Amino acid sequence: MSPAMSTVSLTDEQRRYLDHLRVQRRLAERTLTLYTEALQRLTGFASAQGLDLLRLSAHQARRGLAKLHAEKLKPRTLALILSAWRGWYRWLGQQGLVDANPIADLHAPKQGRPLPKALGVDDAVRLAEHHQDATDPVAEALERCLVELLYGSGLRVSELVGLDLRHHASSAGWIVPDAAEAQVLGKGAKRRAVPLGGPSLAALQQWLAVRGQWAAADEPALLVGPRGRRLSADQVRKRLKQRALAAGMPTHVHPHMLRHSFASHLLQSSGDLRAVQELLGHANISTTQVYTRLDFQHLAKVYDAAHPRARKK
Incomplete structure (x- = not known):
């Protein structure tokens, strides 16, 4: 985890979601680390903009994605971050804490499929x-x-x-x-x-x-x-x-x-x-x-x- 990410505190709901992924979904530790970083990015963005994560709109979420684009992250990294955000809001909806998923229609840009490496x-x-x-x-x-x-x-x-x-x-x-x-x-x-x-x-x-x-x-x-x-x-x-x-x-x-x-x-x-x-x-x-x-x-x-x-x- 990067030093910048480690300074961002998770919300109680995010910790509960990660516990759910660890215990119920049995996700690998590496995947949990990546999801933690993704949720910390979301929290950091919302905090800087003065936004309430439980009332985040699709327009505000799109601004968060634009900020990620500005960091020149790779499409695969963007896709993973959006997957973590989308999954968290889906879980919040199941808990009755949000009415809609603001990440539902956000997608990372498609990446060119790399050629497999083969020996001669x-x-x-x-x-x-x-x-x-x-x-x-x-x-x-x-x-x-x-x-x-x-x-x-x-x-x-x-x-x-x-x-x-x-x-x-x-x-x-x-x-x-x-x-x-x-x-x-x-x-x-x-x-x-x-x-x-x-x-x-x-x-x-x-x-x-x-x-x-x-x-x-x-x-x-x-x-x-x-x-x-x-x-x-x-x-x-x-x-x-x-x-x-x-x-x-x-x-x-x-x-x-x-x-x-x-x-x-x-x-x-x-x-x-x-x-x-x-x-x-x-x-x-x-x-x-x-x-x-x-x-x-x-x-x-x-x-x-x-x-x-x-x-x-």
């Missing part, structure tokens, strides 16, 4: 095939397997760590080596099958051959850490970051970058947007279409480098 094909292959630690074959097999599954099948990190060795009643996902596929549980509790390519199957078999050296006897998870239990998403991020640094990657590599790389490289090769949508588990094809922009970027670079008419005189 050569870099992705180099990361997968890099031998980081020959002195620890179990760790090496684990990291090779997780990279191949993230890049070879386009899994989310949550889907990766949720994989079990085999299907049982509480499985979020599981592998089916004989069918060269994995069953995963994606967003919205939607299940899908993803194929396992040759390199993924090879890495999987290499890991399964040594998994027993780490795994606890009763652990159903496919990927486990040295303590024998299911690997966490943070552990995957840490291991991937270390492997990428050791492999000399030109940029910070995180699990979702390998998912982006999977989608981008598959689209470059096949041009089949609908198939990429199915493999990624996107509910809406518009989410997948961002990769057509990434693919166009790649094609533009090829054109600039190779076509005679693209070369500058």
